[in-house]
Amino acid sequence: MHAILTVFLKEVRESLRDKRTLWSALGFGAIFSPLLFAAILSFTIKRNDPLNEKPVTLAVSHTERAPNLVGHLIEYGITVEPVTYDETAARAAIQQHRQKVVLMIPEDYATRFAAGQPAPLQLYSDSSDQTADRDIRRTKNVLAGYGAVITQLRLVARGVDPTTVAPIAIHDVDVSTPASRSVLALGTVSVFIFMSLFMGGMYLAIDATAGERERGSLEALLTVPVRRDHLIYGKILAACAFMTLSLVVSVTALSIVLRRVGLEGLGMSVNFGPRTALLIVLSCLPMIPFGASIMTIIAAYTRSYREAQTYLGLITLVPILPMMFASMMGLQPTAALMAIPSMSQHFLITSLLRDEAISPLFVGLSVGVSLGLGAVLAAIAGRLYHREALLG
Amino acid sequence: MIEVNGLSKRFGAIEAVRDVSLRATDGRITGLLGPNGAGKSTTLRILYTVIRPDSGDALIDGTSIVHAPLEARRHIGVLPHSAGVYQHLTARENILYYGELHGMSRADRESRADELIELLEMKDFATRRAKKLSQGQKMKTALARALIHRPRNVLLDEPTNGLDVMAVRNLRSLLQRLREQGHCVLFSSHVMQEVAALCDDIVVIARGNVVASGSPDALRERLGQTDLEEAFVQLIGTAEGLE
Numbered sequence: 001m002h003a004i005l006t007v008f009l010k011e012v013r014e015s016l017r018d019k020r021t022l023w024s025a026l027g028f029g030a031i032f033s034p035l036l037f038a039a040i041l042s043f044t045i046k047r048n049d050p051l052n053e054k055p056v057t058l059a060v061s062h063t064e065r066a067p068n069l070v071g072h073l074i075e076y077g078i079t080v081e082p083v084t085y086d087e088t089a090a091r092a093a094i095q096q097h098r099q100k101v102v103l104m105i106p107e108d109y110a111t112r113f114a115a116g117q118p119a120p121l122q123l124y125s126d127s128s129d130q131t132a133d134r135d136i137r138r139t140k141n142v143l144a145g146y147g148a149v150i151t152q153l154r155l156v157a158r159g160v161d162p163t164t165v166a167p168i169a170i171h172d173v174d175v176s177t178p179a180s181r182s183v184l185a186l187g188t189v190s191v192f193i194f195m196s197l198f199m200g201g202m203y204l205a206i207d208a209t210a211g212e213r214e215r216g217s218l219e220a221l222l223t224v225p226v227r228r229d230h231l232i233y234g235k236i237l238a239a240c241a242f243m244t245l246s247l248v249v250s251v252t253a254l255s256i257v258l259r260r261v262g263l264e265g266l267g268m269s270v271n272f273g274p275r276t277a278l279l280i281v282l283s284c285l286p287m288i289p290f291g292a293s294i295m296t297i298i299a300a301y302t303r304s305y306r307e308a309q310t311y312l313g314l315i316t317l318v319p320i321l322p323m324m325f326a327s328m329m330g331l332q333p334t335a336a337l338m339a340i341p342s343m344s345q346h347f348l349i350t351s352l353l354r355d356e357a358i359s360p361l362f363v364g365l366s367v368g369v370s371l372g373l374g375a376v377l378a379a380i381a382g383r384l385y386h387r388e389a390l391l392g
Numbered sequence: 393m394i395e396v397n398g399l400s401k402r403f404g405a406i407e408a409v410r411d412v413s414l415r416a417t418d419g420r421i422t423g424l425l426g427p428n429g430a431g432k433s434t435t436l437r438i439l440y441t442v443i444r445p446d447s448g449d450a451l452i453d454g455t456s457i458v459h460a461p462l463e464a465r466r467h468i469g470v471l472p473h474s475a476g477v478y479q480h481l482t483a484r485e486n487i488l489y490y491g492e493l494h495g496m497s498r499a500d501r502e503s504r505a506d507e508l509i510e511l512l513e514m515k516d517f518a519t520r521r522a523k524k525l526s527q528g529q530k531m532k533t534a535l536a537r538a539l540i541h542r543p544r545n546v547l548l549d550e551p552t553n554g555l556d557v558m559a560v561r562n563l564r565s566l567l568q569r570l571r572e573q574g575h576c577v578l579f580s581s582h583v584m585q586e587v588a589a590l591c592d593d594i595v596v597i598a599r600g601n602v603v604a605s606g607s608p609d610a611l612r613e614r615l616g617q618t619d620l621e622e623a624f625v626q627l628i629g630t631a632e633g634l635e
Contacts, residue, residue: 006492010481017480017521216474220534223440223470224493225462388443 003226007234011208012241021203025242029196029250034257037192041261056138058101059093061085065105066113069146076142090124100132101125101139116154187327189258190349191320193250193284194342198291198316200246201239205295208235210308219391229382232296236378239292247284251277271355283348286367289374290341291319297381300390322346333358338365341373393418393576394439394545398448401434408434410600411448416578416593418544421571423591424580427628431600432580433473436549439578440470452545466494469543471551475534479523483514483533486522487540494541501540508536512566528559535566546570548579552586564590588620598628 015021056078063070063082073080085093085102093099104122113119121143125136152162209232212218221231255277295312302308319342325331326343333347344366351358384390394416401409409431416422424432437443439450441461450457455464477486484505491501509518512532517525522533531551538546548567552560567590570577581587587594588608595605604611604627608620617623 002495003493006489010478010489014478014480212476215479216472216476217478218476219437219442219472220470220475220490220537221493222442223465223468223472224490225465225495226493227462391442 001230003230004234004237007226007231008237008241011204011235011238015204015207015238015242018203018207021207021242024203025200025246026249028199029246030253033192033196033250034253037188037254038257038261040188041258055079056101056135057081058103058135058139059083059085059099060103060105061090062105062107065107065109069105072146072149073139073142076145078139078142090122094124094126097129099124100129100135103139103143187323187350189254189353190323190346192254193247193280193349194287194319194323194345195316196250197243197247197284197287198295198319201243201288201292201295202312202316204239204242205235205292206299206305206308206312208238209296209299210302210305213391214305222391228385232300232381232385233378236289236292236296236381239296240288243288243292244285247288248281251281251284271353276352279352280349283352283363283366284345286370286374287319287341287345290370290377291374293374293377293381297377297384300381300384333362335361335365338362339369341366341370344369393454394422394450394452394578396435396439396448396450399435399438399445399450400447401438401443401445407600409438409445412597412600412602413448414595414602414605416545416576418576419571419574420592421567421577421579421590422593422595423587424578424595424597425584425587425624426580426582426597428582430582430597432582432597433549434600435597436547436578436580437472440468440472440547441465442472466541467543467545469538469541469546471531471535471538471546471548473549473553475531477522477525477530477533477537480521482519482521483525483529483536484509484518486533487536490537491540496541504540504542505536508539511569512536513562527554528556528562531555531559531563535563543575545576545578548577550580550582552581552583560586584621584624596624596627603627 015025058073058078059081060070060073061083063080070080081099083093083099083102085104087104090102090104093102102124104124106120106122109119109121123136123139123143125132151165155162155165212221222228255272255274258272295315298311298315299308302311322340322343323346326337326346331337333344333351338344338347338361344362348358348363348366394414396412396414399409399412400407412431412435414422414424424435426432434443438445439452439457441457441464445458449459452464453467455467457464477483478489481489487505487508488501491504494501496504509515512535514529514532514536517529522530525533535551546567551563555563567577567579571592591608593605593607594611596603596611604614606614611623611627612618612620615623615626617626
């Protein structure tokens, strides 16, 4: 057992002296992931928030044909740009991105309007242009509002109570709290934490296996009177240490960034103080032996350092997939889902950020399954080191 | 003392070692001579317990490599074919790491490391990181690492490969010193002159078989050749793969 500690200490010492290992353990978690996260957040904030205040610009062809309508548009904050287009010109203006939305008022608009017949209006836009979505929606709302006003006026003029044509009235009640609204944006937090976590142990796992073989120091190591599985356990533990370090660094950095970015301005509150940060670290810890073992197994199977690098690069993406899936599908934690490593940690992190209570059963499942699978994988890694093919 | 009895090892369709038996006694240098691919490395790898034989056994100071490999490893010091050292550790740290893995106490391994640094004239670079060492210096580090636990038996796989003339001379004198101290030294080589110059006993191996063994004089006598080189060519059937 003492040998496990010896190997562990040697691997840690060597890795602390290796710039690349240290950089991947700390650099990604401390610098790259918070920066990227801040960029994503501020992008989301920009998209969601201040655009609503910006006036919509609408090109209206032949404003003189419907002065009341145009007056209504202006009244509701739409900047009307008078133009004179025919159908081809309107299409061209949209396609060449000179206009986002064009409202055409046909010649017969006024006569049909006066006759009490449906008065035609044509709205040109490009539905594949996502930036125009908001303008189109606003324009349609304002136009529908105008239609409603006219309907009411006409009903009143005929002596009918306007409420007879409004049998139901819908009131939107939004029960989302600021914290729950921010979660969509914060769903990416767990992704960044896990990427840092895996990056932290990646080079150590490669160095200790494929690297050791490639540099020719493995064969001599196997001649010492230590069981081979003990050698690999020491290496896995060293990878665990670096992953823990990377985890702590990245959660701390993310916590600082989140509080700096100031989501409160968005109407979102974030529960990411030191206590939450600590709990997030604790809920991710059971994942570490699992990750370290699986990276060690894969690196031990590969023929060269480069090959190991390629495969492990891909492996870091695997735990991300269940998280993305849970995030996109809006999944709620269930006992079955809590038995999936990485997805269960994602639920724990999300619940902590939302400041919601978590069932102890779910916590137990997440910790138990992750640790259990980690132990199984470590044992597999130990067996793998008994194979002769290991020498390559 | 190393006693090898009928070792065989097969890798897929290739029979790397066939019924190899030999003896390497204390206080003598035994050379394993043969062309490349003859099975020298495989034999040594089995002896230093990195791979298991399909059949046969070997006793190292009476300990079976098949039944008690961990115990057998305590009695051997190994310089494998690719004797890489840890780049980010100093030469001395590399040596001490093996002492610790052999279960030596701190005081013991430190004094032994100093002794070896003295013996192998490593003082100038002992505290330098291994990645900055020359090939010869790395070899010395690997050798000191192999000797840290004072093994009675020393196994070296093509130890002179890639070394310059000075380093080869140093290695020779070290092996001779180990012999004087009563160690059992077994090394493999495909360089005939080297084996002829250094060895008390020679085991000639070809195509996985031991084709002859004995002292250089005995071999010459047996084959009726005054020239050792002619004797080897006669034994192996060809000069190919020998130097």
